[in-house]
Each structure stands twice: as structure tokens, then as C-alpha cells.
Amino acid sequence: MKRGAVALLSPAGAVFAAVFAIPAVMLFVVSFWSVRSFKLSPDVSLAAWQRFFTEYWDLTLYTLLIGISTGVLCTVLGFIFAYAARFRAGRHGDLLMLATLVTLFGGYLVKIYAWKSILGADGLLNQALMLTGLTDAPLAFLIYSRSAVIIALVHFLLPFAILPIYASLRNVSDISLEAARDLGASTTQLLTRVILPQIQAGLFSAFAFSFLLAAGDYVTPMLLGGTSGSMLGQFVLLEFSTRFNWPAGSAMSFGLLLACFVVLGAAGYLMRMALRPRPA
Amino acid sequence: MPALPSPLLRLEGLSKSFGPTVAVAPLDLAVEAGDFCAILGPSGCGKSTLLRMIAGFTEPSSGRVLIDGQDVTALGPEQRPTNMVFQGYGLFPHLTVAQNVAFGLALRKRPPAETAGRVAEALKLVRLEGFDDRSIDKLSGGQQQRVALARALIMRPKILLLDEPLAALDLKLRQQMQEELRRIHADIGGTFIFVTHDQGEAFALANRVVVMNAGRVEQLGTPQEVYRTPASLFVANFVGEASILKGERRNGMVTLAAGPEIASAGPDGPVSAMIRPERLQPAAQGLAATVVDQQFLGEAVRVTALTSSGERIHVRLPDGPDAARLVPGSKVAFAFAPDAVRILEESAR
Numbered sequence: 001m002k003r004g005a006v007a008l009l010s011p012a013g014a015v016f017a018a019v020f021a022i023p024a025v026m027l028f029v030v031s032f033w034s035v036r037s038f039k040l041s042p043d044v045s046l047a048a049w050q051r052f053f054t055e056y057w058d059l060t061l062y063t064l065l066i067g068i069s070t071g072v073l074c075t076v077l078g079f080i081f082a083y084a085a086r087f088r089a090g091r092h093g094d095l096l097m098l099a100t101l102v103t104l105f106g107g108y109l110v111k112i113y114a115w116k117s118i119l120g121a122d123g124l125l126n127q128a129l130m131l132t133g134l135t136d137a138p139l140a141f142l143i144y145s146r147s148a149v150i151i152a153l154v155h156f157l158l159p160f161a162i163l164p165i166y167a168s169l170r171n172v173s174d175i176s177l178e179a180a181r182d183l184g185a186s187t188t189q190l191l192t193r194v195i196l197p198q199i200q201a202g203l204f205s206a207f208a209f210s211f212l213l214a215a216g217d218y219v220t221p222m223l224l225g226g227t228s229g230s231m232l233g234q235f236v237l238l239e240f241s242t243r244f245n246w247p248a249g250s251a252m253s254f255g256l257l258l259a260c261f262v263v264l265g266a267a268g269y270l271m272r273m274a275l276r277p278r279p280a
Numbered sequence: 281m282p283a284l285p286s287p288l289l290r291l292e293g294l295s296k297s298f299g300p301t302v303a304v305a306p307l308d309l310a311v312e313a314g315d316f317c318a319i320l321g322p323s324g325c326g327k328s329t330l331l332r333m334i335a336g337f338t339e340p341s342s343g344r345v346l347i348d349g350q351d352v353t354a355l356g357p358e359q360r361p362t363n364m365v366f367q368g369y370g371l372f373p374h375l376t377v378a379q380n381v382a383f384g385l386a387l388r389k390r391p392p393a394e395t396a397g398r399v400a401e402a403l404k405l406v407r408l409e410g411f412d413d414r415s416i417d418k419l420s421g422g423q424q425q426r427v428a429l430a431r432a433l434i435m436r437p438k439i440l441l442l443d444e445p446l447a448a449l450d451l452k453l454r455q456q457m458q459e460e461l462r463r464i465h466a467d468i469g470g471t472f473i474f475v476t477h478d479q480g481e482a483f484a485l486a487n488r489v490v491v492m493n494a495g496r497v498e499q500l501g502t503p504q505e506v507y508r509t510p511a512s513l514f515v516a517n518f519v520g521e522a523s524i525l526k527g528e529r530r531n532g533m534v535t536l537a538a539g540p541e542i543a544s545a546g547p548d549g550p551v552s553a554m555i556r557p558e559r560l561q562p563a564a565q566g567l568a569a570t571v572v573d574q575q576f577l578g579e580a581v582r583v584t585a586l587t588s589s590g591e592r593i594h595v596r597l598p599d600g601p602d603a604a605r606l607v608p609g610s611k612v613a614f615a616f617a618p619d620a621v622r623i624l625e626e627s628a629r
Binding site: 173176177179181182194197198 | 335337356357358359362363364366367368369370371372373374375376379383384387388428431432435
């Protein structure tokens with residue numbers, strides 16, 4: 001690396017080290033400490049990790065499940081939208097992307113409360129269902145469930161999936177698509193053999209963004225999840241604040257982080273396998 | 281009526297309009313099997329649209345496309361027995377050279393052994409043996425061109441279509457690829473149709489040339505016919521260099537404004553006379569003119585002169601003492617053989 005590059009990278013590197021890397025390492029160390037009557041003491045204890053694996057493993061799985069569902073939904077819906085913007089909207093494609101960005105300004109809590117008023121017992125959806133006579137009483141399962149959490153997360157995170165997919169779709173040349181048709185490709189083959197393999201990086205970023213942001217969320221499940229839709233993040237918060245059990249909170253955070261890496265690795269591998277070139 | 285041997289490709293009244301703009305006016309065209317046919321014209325003359333209608337990418341506004349006697353007008357490009365080499369190549373950047381070439385066969389689920397054999401054969405044909413596992417972005421423009429060619433040829437199309445195939449290459453590489461294309465055409469005995477705006481390329485490659493202008497076919501013929509006996513002023517000017525002299529025909533004799541008289545049968549009225557630059561020679565008498573410019577081209581000298589009628593004439597001579605005398609300002613006369621003149625009616629634009 002050139003000297004100039006080092007000089008240019010050092011300010012950002014210093015900030016990154018000071019506010020992220022060093023605190024993260026310190027927090028990781030804390031996960032091996034012990035806590036007695038709300039007092040932290042340095043230690044080499046696996047108690048916090050044990051607690052994570054015995055008490056929170058099922059919640060971690062549910063959390064990952066919500067994250068994966070959100071990630072997959074966002075990637076699929078994001079691809080459909082980005083595809084339409086790139087290949088069907090003509091010169092309005094960029095305008096659609098601007099509109100996508102604008103929705104991010106709507107704010108996160110606003111969206112959650114919007115879904116609360118749509119899915120709630122006396123919400124829009126239930127009123128509409130009863131008005132049309134499809135149901136007699138409000139459907140209780142609409143809100144305070146895992147699906148309510150996923151719906152709100154997908155709504156909020158969709159732009160994060162659309163943007164990287166659209167960016168990589170813009171690099172797919174129209175001529176290569178015409179060439180594929182000329183060589184006999186059907187619409188499906190065009191998608192699976194030409195378009196998708198060329199935008200793997202975009203698809204993976206889209207999934208990674210929406211999956212990670214969803215799996216780490218604790219506000220949406222708090223407001224829309226009820227008891228069945230709770231996620232690990234809520235309990236991490238609980239351990240750090242109310243229970244003042246920093247080691248437990250730390251072990252849970254790093255445990256979830258590790259699990260997320262495993263999911264991302266598996267997702268990347270599966271995608272590469274699915275989109276690998278067929279026999280040459 | 282006895283059945284005539286039908287041409288491989290027949291276009292009947294084929295046309296294309298984009299809104300009020302006519303890209304291709306209704307035209308008929310036949311291309312025989314084994315032809316190497318050039319569609320030649322300036323940019324925007326409709327030649328690419330015509331090629332895309334043959335390939336199936338552009339739906340014609342009217343008319344039919346018949347290949348081997350079969351009406352393919354309603355078929356998409358994936359169903360036609362044609363394959364295309366695109367101007368920008370359109371290679372698949374996520375695949376290797378061999379995977380690119382095998383793409384069409386892989387879609388048809390041919391046995392792997394057959395595919396491998398045909399890929400090797402196609403790469404050999406375009407002289408890219410050993411490039412199988414290279415990635416596309418590591419190739420030069422000329423090599424990418426060859427991959428695009430192999431990818432289309434491996435499908436054994438009845439007609440290979442090429443859209444400005446050599447436009448992106450530099451001069452040396454272009455000449456080399458022209459030779460290669462001729463060799464490949466001879467080797468596989470196929471039918472090639474290509475679009476170009478470059479008259480030299482059309483002549484170098486094709487045995488049939490279709491000259492297009494403003495959506496119409498101006499002339500169809502061999503390179504020799506198109507060059508020596510252009511059907512219109514447009515062809516005379518667009519294909520090669522030409523001196524165009526105005527004249528008047530009366531009783532089978534054309535009198536040029538610049539002086540000379542030429543016997544030519546036809547109706548009385550204004551005409552134009554066209555003479556190719558190599559058919560004019562300095563002489564004791566003939567077409568009198570004043571030299572205004574001389575360019576040394578290496579093997580030849582290009583002289584521009586003004587006639588007494590103020591018309592510009594172009595002369596090309598081998599380098600030598602004759603040429604050396606034609607310095608700007610000198611007054612000379614140019615002689616030409618009667619068969620060097622092509623008389624064009626004013627109505628033939």
C-alpha cells in the first residue's frame with residue numbers, strides 16, 4: 001500500500017478503531033466477566049455464555065428466522081421492483097429509485113405505528129374485513145405476532161434491498177440479453193442464466209443488509225411482536241439495562257453476531273451454488 | 281409454372297416505421313445460400329433496423345421474412361435459424377470463454393461430450409484454442425470479437441448476421457479480421473449478412489452489396505457493379521470517390537457543362553455524368569481543368585481540379601513523372617474512355 005493511501009485512510013481508521021473496534025473488543029472481554037449484586041468484576045467465567053446457550057438458544061433461532069424471512073422477502077420483492085425499474089420503466093427508472101430513497105425519510109417509528117393502526121384490533125384491516133362481511137369479529141392474530149413484525153420490517157427495509165440490486169442491474173448490458181435470446185434463451189433462462197448470475201453481489205448485499213438490520217432489531221418486536229413475536233435484541237436490552245447483567249448481554253450480542261455470520265456464509269454459498277454456470 | 285430454386289432469405293414488402301418516422305420503406309430482397317452479403321449505408325439509413333428485422337428483434341410494420349421458404353415473421357429471435365454477432369459483442373461477463381461459446385448448446389441440453397467437441401471446434405475456427413478458461417474481461421477487443429463469432433457460429437445458423445462487426449477494432453486488426461471472416465465463410469460455406477457503413481469493408485468481404493439510403497435500397501449488386509455502374513447519384517458518391525459533372529442530353533448526345541460530349545441514348549433533358557478517379561488520365565486534350573490540390577497517398581497521387589464550369593473533379597494517378605507535373609495552378613486536360621462514363625438521369629437522385 002502506498003504512503004499516500006495510508007495517510008488518507010488513517011483518519012477514518014482512527015475513528016473506526018476508537019468508537020467501534022476497541023469498544024467491541026472490550027465488550028467481548030466483558031462477556032467472560034462475572035456480576036455479583038449488580039457489580040461487574042473481571043473474571044474468566046463462561047457463565048454468561050452458558051446462559052446464552054441454555055436460556056436463549058430458541059429465541060436466537062426465532063430471531064434468525066425472522067431475520068431470514070425478512071431478508072428473503074426483501075431480496076425477492078426488491079429484485080422484482082428493481083427489475084421493473086431497470087427493464088420496464090424506461091427512462092423513469094432513476095426516478096423510481098429516487099422515490100425509493102424518499103420513503104426512507106418517512107422514519108422508522110412512524111412506519112411501525114402506521115402498521116399498528118393498520119393491523120390492530122380496531123385497525124383499518126380489521127374494520128375493512130368486518131365491513132365487507134368477511135369476518136364477524138376482529139382478527140386478533142394480525143398484530144402482536146411474528147408475521148406483524150416481519151411485515152413492518154420488510155416495509156421499512158425494502159429500500160435497502162432495492163438499491164444494491166438496482167445498482168448491479170444497471171451493469172447488465174442490454175446487448176448481452178439480446179444475445180442470450182438470439183441463442184435461444186427463454187424468459188426464465190434469461191433470468192436464471194444471464195441476469196441473476198451477473199447480479200449476485202447486489203443480491204447478496206440486499207439480503208445481508210435487510211437480514212442483519214432485521215435480526216438486530218428490538219423496537220419493532222417490542223411494539224408489534226407481543227409475546228410470540230419477541231426477538232433476542234429485546235432481551236439484550238433487558239440484560240444491559242434492567243438486570244444490569246453486562247456479561248449476559250455481551251455474550252448474547254456476540255452469540256447473535258456469530259450466528260448471523262453463519263447465516264450469511266450459508267446464504268452466500270447457497271446462492272453461488274444455485275447460480276453457478278451450467279455445464280460448459 | 282416451374283418452381284424456381286428459392287433463395288435462402290426472402291424479404292417481401294418488409295418495412296418499419298417508428299411513429300411517423302419511416303426507418304425502412306417497404307422493400308423486397310433475396311439472398312442466396314452461400315452469399316456473403318453486405319448491407320451498406322450511412323448511419324441512420326435503416327440498415328441496422330433491417331438486420332434486426334431479419335434476426336427477429338424488431339417487429340416489421342408490414343411485410344414478411346422467409347427463411348428457406350418458411351415464414352418466420354411471427355417468430356422471435358430465439359426461434360429463428362439465424363444467429364447474430366452484435367456490435368458491442370454482448371458477451372456474458374460472468375462466464376468463461378468456453379462457457380460463453382457453449383451457451384446456446386447448453387440451453388438446448390446437448391450431451392456434454394458433443395458440446396465440448398463443438399466448443400473446441402468453434403474456438404479452433406476463430407483461432408482461440410487454449411482460451412477456454414479465460415474470463416471475458418481479460419480479452420482484447422479482437423479476441424472478444426472472435427468469442428462473439430464462435431458463440432454464434434457454434435449454433436450452425438442458416439444465416440449469420442453481423443452488426444458492424446469490425447467497427448470497434450483498429451485498422452490493422454480490422455484488416456486481419458476481414459481476412460479471417462472470409463476464411464471462415466469459405467471454410468463453413470455458410471450464408472453471412474452484415475451491416476456496415478464502411479464501403480471498403482463491404483467490398484473486402486462481400487460478394488453481394490445492398491446499398492441503402494434513407495430507408496430505401498438504392499442498389500443491389502456485386503461490388504464491381506455497384507462501383508462501376510452506380511444506379512444513382514447517391515451510390516456514385518457514397519461508394520468510392522467520383523467526379524460528378526452536369527450535362528444536357530439532346531438527340532442521344534450528352535454535352536457536359538465542362539466541355540466534352542458523350543454519346544448516350546435516352547430521353548432529352550438534364551443528366552449527370554459520373555467518372556471514377558482512376559479512369560481519368562492527363563492528356564493533350566479532353567476535359568480541361570485547373571489543378572487545385574495534390575495529395576500524396578503512397579502508392580498513388582490524388583489530384584483535385586476545377587473544370588471551366590466550376591465543377592470539382594477527382595483524379596487518381598500512380599506516383600510518377602505524370603503526377604509530378606500536376607501541381608496546384610497548372611492547367612491540364614484529362615482524357616477518359618467512353619465506357620468510363622456513367623450517365624445518370626436527374627430523376628435518379
